[in-house]
Amino acid sequence: MSYGSTPVLVDVGLTVPAGAGVCVTGENGIGKSTLLRCVSSLQQPGAGSVRVFGAVPGDSPGFWRAVATTVEPPTWYPGLTTREHAELVCRAHGQDPDSSGIDEALDRFGLAGHADAIPPSLSSGQKQRLTLALVLLRPSSLLILDEPEQRLDPEGRAMVAGMLADYLAGGGSLLLASHDDKFAAASGADLVSMEQLTGPGPA
Amino acid sequence: MTAAVVALRPVRRWIRKAQASHRDRGDMLTTVYTVVFSIAVLSVMAQDTLRAVFSPLVPHLSGVGALATAACSTGLIFLALRRLGPVSVTRPAAYFLLTAPVSRPRLLAPSLLAAALGAAVAGGAAAFGILGNTVAAGSILLVATGALAGVLLTLLASAAQSRPRLASLTDTVARIALALGLAGLVAEAVGWTPPALAGEAAASVVVTVTGALAVLALAALLLGVRDLARTPNDAILESAKTAGTLADSVYGIEPSFFAEMLERRYWASRRLRSARLPRRLPPLTGQDLLLARRRPARLLWTAASTALPLLLISVPRWVLVIALLAGMVIAAKATTATIKTDAGNPVLLRMLGLTSRQVVQQRLWLPAVLGAVWATTALGLLQAAGALPPGPWWALGPALGAIGGAVAIRAARAGFVRNDLIPIDTPMGSVPTGPIVYAFAGVDLLLLALPTALPLLQHLPATWTTVAVQTGAAALGIRAYLSWTTDPERVGLAK
Numbered sequence: 252m253s254y255g256s257t258p259v260l261v262d263v264g265l266t267v268p269a270g271a272g273v274c275v276t277g278e279n280g281i282g283k284s285t286l287l288r289c290v291s292s293l294q295q296p297g298a299g300s301v302r303v304f305g306a307v308p309g310d311s312p313g314f315w316r317a318v319a320t321t322v323e324p325p326t327w328y329p330g331l332t333t334r335e336h337a338e339l340v341c342r343a344h345g346q347d348p349d350s351s352g353i354d355e356a357l358d359r360f361g362l363a364g365h366a367d368a369i370p371p372s373l374s375s376g377q378k379q380r381l382t383l384a385l386v387l388l389r390p391s392s393l394l395i396l397d398e399p400e401q402r403l404d405p406e407g408r409a410m411v412a413g414m415l416a417d418y419l420a421g422g423g424s425l426l427l428a429s430h431d432d433k434f435a436a437a438s439g440a441d442l443v444s445m446e447q448l449t450g451p452g453p454a
Numbered sequence: 455m456t457a458a459v460v461a462l463r464p465v466r467r468w469i470r471k472a473q474a475s476h477r478d479r480g481d482m483l484t485t486v487y488t489v490v491f492s493i494a495v496l497s498v499m500a501q502d503t504l505r506a507v508f509s510p511l512v513p514h515l516s517g518v519g520a521l522a523t524a525a526c527s528t529g530l531i532f533l534a535l536r537r538l539g540p541v542s543v544t545r546p547a548a549y550f551l552l553t554a555p556v557s558r559p560r561l562l563a564p565s566l567l568a569a570a571l572g573a574a575v576a577g578g579a580a581a582f583g584i585l586g587n588t589v590a591a592g593s594i595l596l597v598a599t600g601a602l603a604g605v606l607l608t609l610l611a612s613a614a615q616s617r618p619r620l621a622s623l624t625d626t627v628a629r630i631a632l633a634l635g636l637a638g639l640v641a642e643a644v645g646w647t648p649p650a651l652a653g654e655a656a657a658s659v660v661v662t663v664t665g666a667l668a669v670l671a672l673a674a675l676l677l678g679v680r681d682l683a684r685t686p687n688d689a690i691l692e693s694a695k696t697a698g699t700l701a702d703s704v705y706g707i708e709p710s711f712f713a714e715m716l717e718r719r720y721w722a723s724r725r726l727r728s729a730r731l732p733r734r735l736p737p738l739t740g741q742d743l744l745l746a747r748r749r750p751a752r753l754l755w756t757a758a759s760t761a762l763p764l765l766l767i768s769v770p771r772w773v774l775v776i777a778l779l780a781g782m783v784i785a786a787k788a789t790t791a792t793i794k795t796d797a798g799n800p801v802l803l804r805m806l807g808l809t810s811r812q813v814v815q816q817r818l819w820l821p822a823v824l825g826a827v828w829a830t831t832a833l834g835l836l837q838a839a840g841a842l843p844p845g846p847w848w849a850l851g852p853a854l855g856a857i858g859g860a861v862a863i864r865a866a867r868a869g870f871v872r873n874d875l876i877p878i879d880t881p882m883g884s885v886p887t888g889p890i891v892y893a894f895a896g897v898d899l900l901l902l903a904l905p906t907a908l909p910l911l912q913h914l915p916a917t918w919t920t921v922a923v924q925t926g927a928a929a930l931g932i933r934a935y936l937s938w939t940t941d942p943e944r945v946g947l948a949k
Contacts, residue, residue, distance in 0.1 A: 311944065330744075330791075331741065335729070339737055339741055340805055
């Protein structure tokens with residue numbers, strides 16, 4: 252995988268066993284986000300192959316019902332409040348909005364006081380928390396998160412790490428990129444550096 | 455601590471010099487030539503249309519009709535001024551000069567004067583058009599009266615920019631003037647005989663009134679320039695952003711920049727209260743319903759606009775047909791901002807895990823219903839006014855509305871203007887194809903409305919066969935649109 256003449260991912264191999272968590276670490280610009288985007292099918296590698304649950308990732312509804320990601324910067328629907336975005340996500344996945352814990356999730360992410368706000372009016376940290384709340388509210392089998400600890404205060408980081416550990420304990424799989432080793436360890440993910448991923452065989 | 459006020463003129467002169475040094479002198483001449491040439495060509499091309507609009511052979515406006523048109527023009531000019539500022543600066547000036555210790559009136563006066571000039575031209579043109587269309591003769595001096603009224607409207611809008619209460623009051627009055635004006639025109643078009651006004655105003659009265667307005671405008675202009683210092687920074691920044699985005703939209707031939715800014719600004723100014731999405735409807739249809747209910751003013755204007763085709767009873771038939779189709783599509787566009795969001799970036803669709811077919815099917819419902827109600831009402835009103843040949847015209851509304859909904863959805867899915875398409879070379883210069891393709895996105899589906907448009911154009915009666923053919927065409931066309939442009943196995947709205 253390269254951007255123009257600049258190679259970013261060369262001979263990278265990574266396997267995340269179902270039900271396990273892996274956190275990719277490394278300095279800025281080393282290709283963590285690009286790797287996550289390739290796994291999410293949002294970017295096509297120039298060579299090599301990516302398989303998610305045994306299939307090529309793509310635009311199929313089956314893939315996007317199984318995979319929830321925060322790799323992309325979010326957009327928001329006009330005229331819809333924070334709480335309504337959460338309810339819409341639940342309804343689209345066939346969940347009963349009354350029993351899916353929307354208010355509890357907003358409360359845990361410190362957004363209960365902003366339930367009636369439109370997301371563009373939130374701060375960047377609050378938007379980050381809302382995105383995390385949405386991906387954790389909806390059902391999924393694999394979470395792909397790009398630096399979920401960013402823009403969270405220490406208390407928020409501990410809380411999100413705990414929720415990711417619960418997600419893993421519930422049978423979900425987790426792939427994340429992070430600069431915070433403590434956060435990754437607390438979330439139950441195994442740490443692997445980008446340097447470890449390069450080589451002839453999968454790490 | 456007090457800071458000395460820096461003279462603005464040398465700063466502006468320096469900026470102009472620096473800008474000129476980066477510009478080729480030939481560029482300026484080319485721009486001037488292009489503008490002058492374009493205006494000349496367009497004037498010649500639109501000569502007959504302009505004459506028909508401003509000075510028709512058979513004037514039709516009564517005295518009350520002329521007043522109603524004047525009320526509409528006043529409301530429209532004032533609301534446009536309020537939307538643009540009118541006190542504004544360029545975006546670079548907002549960044550560098552608004553925060554500098556320069557004289558605030560001197561910084562802002564050029565924009566006020568430019569807005570006053572623009573409003574004077576618009577007011578004069580409106581007065582000229584009203585004079586040309588009114589049965590009774592009027593003094594040509596009224597054109598100057600209209601221009602002065604434009605200047606006064608600019609100064610009122612400028613005062614409102616720094617006074618929220620005045621802004622709210624004047625905006626409401628302008629909207630009421632527009633609504634009353636339109637209502638008067640519609641009532642007259644459907645046969646209401648307005649009371650005759652007193653004969654033509656004496657020349658001396660017109661001269662006195664215009665002279666008084668001139669004195670008033672001059673005094674108000676002087677006071678207005680002095681008053682500029684109290685225009686709050688946030689109001690200036692907002693209008694700078696509006697003007698800048700409008701310029702981006704024009705130069706980039708990308709109307710969505712401006713439309714999205716207005717949409718964002720509207721929702722940012724609203725205080726919402728979370729509601730439950732209707733349980734019995736599919737989630738995206740429920741979301742669209744919520745969105746439509748949150749814009750009651752828009753729904754009200756849409757409902758009122760069903761009467762506007764009545765104004766076109768006496769114009770050529772094709773104008774009425776175009777107005778009917780356009781009105782129906784505009785009504786259907788009330789909730790398509792959600793489709794635009796998804797077409798621009800499908801990140802939320804991936805979060806929802808819905809297929810493109812599910813999305814379009816669920817999002818089509820509300821535009822189709824709004825279009826259907828609009829078309830049924832507009833056709834019913836036209837028939838009640840005796841403007842249509844006999845037949846069940848109202849029954850064509852549901853099928854037409856469904857087509858309007860599909861047109862609105864298809865247009866919203868077009869996303870952004872594509873500037874990578876090859877331009878077409880013509881004798882008048884190169885024509886970019888991207889904006890043309892964008893402008894006509896969705897319009898192609900209006901071919902499905904031919905079973906209604908043809909009898910309307912030929913003034914033939916509608917029959918139940920017409921209704922059946924139109925309903926069949928709409929059903930087949932929309933089904934084909936869904937089959938060809940959506941996929942039950944793909945997330946995302948890209949075609």
